[in-house]
Amino acid sequence: MEAPRIGLLRLQKWKTPMKPMIEARSLSKRYGEVIALDGLDLSVPEGTILGLLGPNGAGKTTAVSILTTLLVPDSGTATVAGADILASPREVRKNIGLSGQYAAVDEHLTGFENLDMIARLYHLGRQRSKSRARELLERFDLADAADRPVKTYSGGMRRRLDLAGALVAEAPVLFLDEPTTGLDPRSRTELWSIVRELVNQGRTCLLTTQYMEEADQLADDILVIDHGHEIAHGTADELKMMVGGERIALSLQSDASMDDARAVLIRYSVGELHVQGRSVTAPISGGAATLTEVLRALDSEGVKLRDVGLRRPTLDDVFLSLTGRVARTDDEETDISEQGVALEEAS
Amino acid sequence: MDNIKFALADGVVIAKRNVIKIKRVPELLVSVLISPIIFVLLFAYVFGSSIEIQGGSYREFLISGIFAMNLTFSATLTGAGLAEDMQKGIIDRFRSLPMSRSAVVFGRTGSDVIYNVLSLIIMSITGFVVGWRIHNGLGKAILGFGLLLLFAYAMSWIMAYVGLLVPSPEVVSNASFMVIFPLSFIANTFVPAENLPTPLRVFAEWNPVSSVTQASREFFGNIPIGTPDPTAWPLQNPAVYTVIWVAIIIAIFAPLAVRRYKLAPTKS
Ligand SMILES: Nc1ncnc2c1ncn2[C@@H]1O[C@H](COP(=O)(O)OP(=O)(O)OP(=O)(O)O)[C@@H](O)[C@H]1O
Ligand SMILES: [Mg+2]
Numbered sequence: 001m002e003a004p005r006i007g008l009l010r011l012q013k014w015k016t017p018m019k020p021m022i023e024a025r026s027l028s029k030r031y032g033e034v035i036a037l038d039g040l041d042l043s044v045p046e047g048t049i050l051g052l053l054g055p056n057g058a059g060k061t062t063a064v065s066i067l068t069t070l071l072v073p074d075s076g077t078a079t080v081a082g083a084d085i086l087a088s089p090r091e092v093r094k095n096i097g098l099s100g101q102y103a104a105v106d107e108h109l110t111g112f113e114n115l116d117m118i119a120r121l122y123h124l125g126r127q128r129s130k131s132r133a134r135e136l137l138e139r140f141d142l143a144d145a146a147d148r149p150v151k152t153y154s155g156g157m158r159r160r161l162d163l164a165g166a167l168v169a170e171a172p173v174l175f176l177d178e179p180t181t182g183l184d185p186r187s188r189t190e191l192w193s194i195v196r197e198l199v200n201q202g203r204t205c206l207l208t209t210q211y212m213e214e215a216d217q218l219a220d221d222i223l224v225i226d227h228g229h230e231i232a233h234g235t236a237d238e239l240k241m242m243v244g245g246e247r248i249a250l251s252l253q254s255d256a257s258m259d260d261a262r263a264v265l266i267r268y269s270v271g272e273l274h275v276q277g278r279s280v281t282a283p284i285s286g287g288a289a290t291l292t293e294v295l296r297a298l299d300s301e302g303v304k305l306r307d308v309g310l311r312r313p314t315l316d317d318v319f320l321s322l323t324g325r326v327a328r329t330d331d332e333e334t335d336i337s338e339q340g341v342a343l344e345e346a347s
Numbered sequence: 348m349d350n351i352k353f354a355l356a357d358g359v360v361i362a363k364r365n366v367i368k369i370k371r372v373p374e375l376l377v378s379v380l381i382s383p384i385i386f387v388l389l390f391a392y393v394f395g396s397s398i399e400i401q402g403g404s405y406r407e408f409l410i411s412g413i414f415a416m417n418l419t420f421s422a423t424l425t426g427a428g429l430a431e432d433m434q435k436g437i438i439d440r441f442r443s444l445p446m447s448r449s450a451v452v453f454g455r456t457g458s459d460v461i462y463n464v465l466s467l468i469i470m471s472i473t474g475f476v477v478g479w480r481i482h483n484g485l486g487k488a489i490l491g492f493g494l495l496l497l498f499a500y501a502m503s504w505i506m507a508y509v510g511l512l513v514p515s516p517e518v519v520s521n522a523s524f525m526v527i528f529p530l531s532f533i534a535n536t537f538v539p540a541e542n543l544p545t546p547l548r549v550f551a552e553w554n555p556v557s558s559v560t561q562a563s564r565e566f567f568g569n570i571p572i573g574t575p576d577p578t579a580w581p582l583q584n585p586a587v588y589t590v591i592w593v594a595i596i597i598a599i600f601a602p603l604a605v606r607r608y609k610l611a612p613t614k615s
Contacts, residue, residue, distance in 0.1 A: 061613075068443045070613045093445040102614055104440035108368040120360045121446040123353060149371060165440065 018045040019082075021173050021204035022067060027076035028228075029062050036062040037073070038228035044206055044221070046172075049199055051219030052208040055323050059228040060208035061101050064177045067206070068098045081173050097166035101177040101208075103158040104165070107151045111142050111161050114150060115168060122169040136164040139194070141187070155182050163191065167198070174198065174205040180214060192218055212316045226323050239318045245270065245283050247317065248291060250298075251307040252278045260301045268294050274320060278306075281317070354447035361441075361454025365428065366461065376465075379424065383417045383466045387473040394537060395477075403571025410474040411563040412536030414495050415556050417470060418463055419531045422502035425459045426510030426519035434515050436614040449605045452511075456503045463499045467492060482568025491566030494589060498559040501593040504600040511607040531556050539574070540582065552579035555592040561585035 022044040029037040037059045044050040052060050065071035067078055069089040077084065083091035105114050112133050119129030137146045140160040150158060159182050166174060176195070180188045195218060199205055209215055215222050216236045224232040224239070232239055248268075252261055261280055265273055268290055271283035284290045291310055298305065369376055390413060395405045429452070432438050441451050471479075481488045510519050533550050534540070534557040543551055551557050561577070562585035564570050581588040 065613045070439055070442050072610075090445055093443060096443065098440075098443040100436065100439055100443075100614075102436045104436040104614075106364065106368075106437055107435070108371040109364060113364070113367060117360055117364055118440070118444065121357055121441070121444045121450075123356075123445070 426506030
């Protein structure tokens with residue numbers, strides 16, 4: 001009796017807009033004076049990935065904690081997999097897998113014991129728990145270390161074990177808070193493909209990140225937040241379009257010519273310059289013709305270049321122009337407001 | 348019905364995890380088991396040589412006091428264990444799982460009974476070596492040990508709540524020191540309560556550490572012959588009084604600890 005119906009339901013699902021698996025309305029949370037979330041809305045349709053992007057302190061972890069029932073919001077409502085986070089938190093927990101920003105693994109247990117324990121607490125049953133734990137250890141390249149206490153794991157191994165913990169129950173909704181922080185490039189690509197595969201199977205995922213490339217690669221939809229509220233929302237392409245145009249990227253041979261280079265670029269730039277070390281990027285219009293003019297002007301000022309090029313905007317540029325901060329590329333974060341002031345004085 | 352089944356199963360999973368930790372960090376177990384030996388020897392030989400008990404041996408009188416004091420102290424482990432789980436963020440993991448909301452605290456207080464049983468065994472052996480004996484038969488002795496363990500279990504719940512309240516395991520140790528030290532010394536643990544100055548004597552007479560000590564002395568037959576009957580009701584009915592305390596403590600602190608677990612701040 002059930003079988004033909006399932007076929008029908010599937011068909012209907014394609015016709016109607018996909019139902020949101022995560023939906024939040026004006027979530028707010030404050031810690032004393034600090035407003036961590038300030039009326040955040042978000043909606044993640046089934047089978048898609050939302051990238052929640054924002055600088056340090058933007059409120060990403062707070063949002064994840066609220067949606068995973070770890071934290072109660074001051075105001076606002078949310079549902080996850082159709083269950084209200086405040087009215088039926090237990091229902092929510094049955095349907096989610098969480099990997100928090102800090103690896104929540106037990107140091108004294110082995111990798112296997114950690115996953116087995118989590119599986120038992122999802123009530124998977126003794127046998128199923130064991131096989132699921134072994135499966136995931138294999139999948140996350142931890143099979144060799146499976147029976148060693150986690151105390152002996154490297155940071156990246158702990159991170160991977162924690163991620164495996166989020167996948168134990170094959171829950172329909174995944175929350176990953178900065179999942180690839182601390183992973184080497186190979187593990188990172190591997191994780192991306194696992195997440196893609198899960199989402200292709202119909203899971204829904206909310207992932208926070210500070211790596212633009214990650215959002216670009218993975219997210220169907222990107223929500224940029226700062227100070228607890230939305231500052232931009234769209235696909236990676238839409239966001240890139242917002243900041244428009246091409247950029248000239250220069251790399252100088254010596255620091256000494258930085259001021260001269262800035263002075264030249266300001267004349268041609270249609271937006272703010274971004275300086276980092278000996279590199280400068282400037283949004284321009286006019287493409288190759290403008291580039292030629294800039295090069296001529298730089299040459300007559302005696303500025304020696306190491307490298308120069310035109311490039312399309314990246315999500316980094318989006319992030320920069322929206323938040324006034326540089327996204328983290330490799331753990332460091334630069335605040336350009338000082339440089340902005342310096343530039344204004346120079347011009 | 349299913350809820351209770353799951354709660355029990357979850358509690359067992361958590362307790363098993365704690366037991367694995369006991370095995371993996373033998374240093375902790377060793378220190379937990381060595382300190383009672385040191386206490387017994389220290390008090391038996393240092394105090395034992397200067398305190399006279401009429402009609403009996405001070406060492407026999409002393410051992411029940413040491414039992415009670417040590418079990419009171421070992422409740423600190425429960426608090427420290429939970430504080431460590433909070434600090435390491437594992438509690439956040441548990442709180443995101445569809446498991447019973449009381450399993451983590453029940454599992455912890457449950458598995459810590461192991462520490463108490465082991466340290467009781469060690470203390471009894473050491474006590475036996477220095478001259479402590481059971482005079483009232485095995486049945487009563489078992490009642491004595493049972494009451495001591497029950498009392499320790501209640502203390503464990505107080506410290507479970509404290510452990511979830513504070514930011515780190517170190518704070519638990521310091522906080523518990525301030526409470527547990529006076530509680531276990533202003534009592535009849537090392538000297539008869541009657542010998543204390545009045546305000547302290549009243550405190551000692553109504554202190555549950557005294558009643559559990561008194562009760563186990565009676566069960567083990569360690570009350571010196573010729574000791575006048577206690578005048579305070581708690582010490583006249585020490586077992587009943589202790590059980591009342593145990594019930595009150597668990598009734599207050601178990602719900603408090605579970606509530607605190609649910610609302611505990613996330614690691615950030
Ligand atoms: N427990 C807390 N007590 C006080 N303030 C807090 C607490 N947790 C978060 N905050 C504050 O709330 C704001 C948002 O924090 P949150 O952790 O959500 O940021 P985030 O976007 O995850 O940052 P990061 O990229 O550094 O992880 C910050 O200003 C932070 O200082
Ligand atoms: Mg965060």
